[in-house]
Amino acid sequence: MERPLESLVVRHTRRLPLPSGPAGRGGTAARRFDAALLSVGFTLSAPLLEHLAGLAEETVVETASRTLDTVREMVGDHVAHNVYFKDFPANVPDTFDFWAQCVREALADDAARPDVLAQLSTGVLDLLTLPSYGGYRHTYEEMLAAHEELIAATGDRMTVLHAGGALDEEVTALYLALAGSTTPLGEEALRDLGVLAAHCADGPQPPEIPVRENRAVVNRARLARGAELLVDTVTDVLRLACALSDGDVSLTEPTRLKSLPRPVRRALLAALDAVVAASPAKLADVHAHREQFKRLGERLHPHEYPGRPHAARVFAVARGELEARTLESRVEELLGSGDAVGAARLLAAGAPGRLLRSLDRLLRACPGPGERAAVAAAAEEAVPGVSGRVLLAVREHLRHRTGGPEARRVFVNHRGAAWVTADTRAPLPAAETGRLIAALDAEVLRRLPDPGHLLVDPAVLDVALPLSGKATAAGLGVLPRGSLSPVEGELLRFFVHWTQTERSTDYDLSAVMLDASYETLSWLSYTSLRAVGGEHSGDITNAPAPDGASEFINLRLDAVEGDFIVPQVDLFSGEGFEEVAESFFGFMLRDGDRLGRPFEPRTVRMKSELRGPGRVALPLVFLRGSDGAWRAKWLHLYLRGTPSANRVEDNRATVGTLVRAVVEREYLTVRHLVDLLSGRAAASTAWDGTEPPAGPVTYIGLERPDGLHPDSVVFTPENLRALIPG
Structure with missing residues (x-):
């Protein structure tokens, strides 16, 4: 679904474009807006609150409505998170007691009894056939009524929304940042770039688009506007054809190319012809994607354009009728x-x-x-x-x-x-x-640029460098694979939510505890509802739209045995992570004695989209340090698993091996670039959360602090890729 431009700016920059509208007395509406944001863990910066207070009340209310929709989706609060056990985490039964209760209820049901008795006579019973198993037994409103209100605490997450410029300025700046990125973008950011490129095709353009996938997305917008294409290899043209077919511009997965209108065919053939005419050696690039070039030739009909002979050579190479020796073959010959x-x-x-x-x-x-x-x-x-x-x-x-x-x-x-x-x-x-x-x-x-006064939040030093956006899932509070971040709280709660598209779909949230040798100690799952100081919210086996389904795991960290906690999401049956309408994972942190609903948005520290090829998702691992403190290390990994019925019990060895390999690997982090920058900085300061310096700084941290000089250069996880030199 294409998001509004204002929403894209908020999601990518944590900046709210300043709304245009008549002046007025919007102070009361602005304060109500801020209070509503606080309930989901966001707040307005002081300058933004002041600006909104000077606008008409109607303008503030309209802005608040749009922004709240955006941030609620960012944190996962746009859906109703129900639980099977209404009082969760209280009163979760023993697993076998619960299963026995489901059997007793089925035997008391005249319609279900014959089938249950027949199964019991064989010694094997399918839980999914029991009427009371796998579906919510109460409404969302009834579940809310069973829980007391969560009292706000200083440890809750607080994400600041800062004042941006006018919408067009913010959209252009975001477009230039994404299009000119020196590292590949993730799937969501690449899709957003397409929306921005269509809007910004006639405006300022980045001086260079180094990432070829970004170039393909921008070229699609340029082609629609009749602008000159940015093409210097034959593969650029193939990527553009894949973009026009809504396919994979990375060329990793084959794209079913669509039939193209004659003007588009002429433009692509002209681009191919120009590239080969300028550098015939680039014909060798065809070999890497020979089959895709064959399919492209079938769509472009090069025989209809005799005036493009160099383009025709591309497809002759693809068909094996013309030789074009590759650099790789010459290298292999020398190595041989x-x-x-x-x-x-x-x-x-x-x-x-x-x-x-x-x-x-x-x-x-x-x-x-x-x-x-x-x-x-x-x-x-x-x-x-x-x-x-x-x-x-x-x-x-x-x-x-x-x-x-x-x-x-x-x-x-x-x-x-x-x-x-x-x-x-x-x-x-x-x-x-x-x-x-x-x-x-x-x-x-x-x-690296001259940083001037370098101001660094120490919390960012262990964040892995985002050398590719594909190593990070889209979401809130998500860091690149290999990053380490502290876990501060007594109670750790995981959640998963999914909404199926067509088929009944069952995802299972689990958590396995490993010892220092990465051997399994215990786990929490639908087969083990209570263990190691934790509870599972109950198994939901169907997630139809619009409400979908949610599962939770609640853990008291001081009761956990072992050194590692590995949450995972297993596909038991139905649609995969890339097939469902929506699926995401996250975790919350709170003090152990706090009440509240199973899902409280302002305690959410991370919410990550689940979009991967396997059937077992491993978002991150929690590890206990020698000082007893817990930290999270980000994985963003998927295991192939089995076609169905994946369970935590069945993949323990694989998970342990993979977690060990990632945990013991030292990733290149922000600390490395900070060490390099510090040597040429006029001053280098660790930010302690107090008032920042009065003058401009280069700030690197997890969140942009209030009070930075307007000429400061700021790097946070949302734009950390900009720190990677070209």
Whole structure:
């Protein structure tokens, strides 16, 4: 669903575009607006509250209505979160007592009794056939009546909405930031970029669009307006065709290309023709996506355009009628003959980024120290021509290549599917590794801006660098994979909500507790409703629109055994995470003696969309430190699981192996860039939550503080990708 432009600005920037309207006395309405926001964990900044107070009351009320809808959806409060056990977390029964009660109720039901007796005679009973199992037994309003009001506390989450500029200014700024991003965007941000690009096609454009997927989305909008396309490879044209077909512009998944109107066909063929005419060597790029280019040829009808002979060569290569030798084949030929140095020099000249991504293999292919030194020298010379995100990704990779008997390789694809295997590669030599890391750090430092007065919130230092938006799910309070954040509270409560599209769908929220060796100690799930100081809210097996279904797990952290808590969402039956109308996971924190509803929006610390390819979702893991304090480490991973009936009991070994690999991996974090920036900053200060400096600063933190100088440059998780140099 396409969101209004104002909503996009609020979601991506935590800034509210200043509404236009007549002056008036809107102070009372503004204060009511702020009070309503407080109930869902948001508040207006002082300047924003003051501005709204000077507008007409009608304008404030209209703005409040739109904004509240947006923030409620951001935190997950746009749906009614009911629970199976009305008093949850109180009065949750023992699992087997509950199942026995369901059987007794079924035997008392004349319609259900024959089937239940027949099943019992076989010794196997399907819980899903029992009338009282799996569906809500009370209304949402009845559940609310059973819970006392939650009293506000200082530990509740408070997200500040700051004053923005006019709507057009904010929309343009957001478009330029997303389109010009130096790192790939996540699925939601890429979709939002498409909306913004259509609106901003005639306005200011970023000086460069380095990410090819972003370029495809922008080109779709430019094509619709008749503007010049941003194309310099044949693959750019293929990505655009996929965008026009509402397909995968990353080209990871095949797209069923649509039939295209004649003007569009002419434009795409003209773009292909120009690229090949300017650089015939780019025909080699066709091989990477040969089948997709064949399908594109069927849609573009190049035989109808004899005046585009260079475009016709693209499809001749795809069909195998014309040879176009690839750089990869030449590199493989050199490596096959033992010439790793020649392969490195060839890549340095034609594909410096690929050289750095191939460093591990090239160094291991060298027969001796002389060749390794030459490969390292070629890499050093290529570093200035490589994007900042690749420099940082290679830097992170090199720090893990010391080897050892316990070394593991973690593979995660762009959609979050993950698997682990032992790292059997020979370790890289320390001399070359140290030399290359120094070269990478020097180049990144050269590209970083002069920060002036650097002001840093220490809480952001352990956030992993967002080298790709695809390593982070969309949502509120969500951090990139590998990030660490403190968990402050006595009571931890997970929640999952889903709404099926067509088929009856059953998701199961579970949590498994692991010891220091990553072995399972216990778990909470629909098969274990009470354990280790926690409760499960009950199994819901159907989630029709509009209300959907929710499940919760409540944990008292001081009662948890073991060192790790791993929440997971298992697909038992029905539609997958990418098929349902909506699905999201999150967690709340509160003091142990606080009451309230099962779902209280102002206690929500994280709400993350569940959109992945597997049948078992692992959003994050909670780990206990040596000081007894708990922290969260972000996973954003999906296991393949089984086609149906996934249960926490059945995937314990896989989960333990994967969690261990991620927990023990040191990700490159914001701390690394802060250390580099501090060396060139005029001043470097750790922000302690008090009044910020009077002058402009470069601020890096989890939230933008009130009172920053208007000329300050601010980096928070919403735009942290802007800190990655180009």
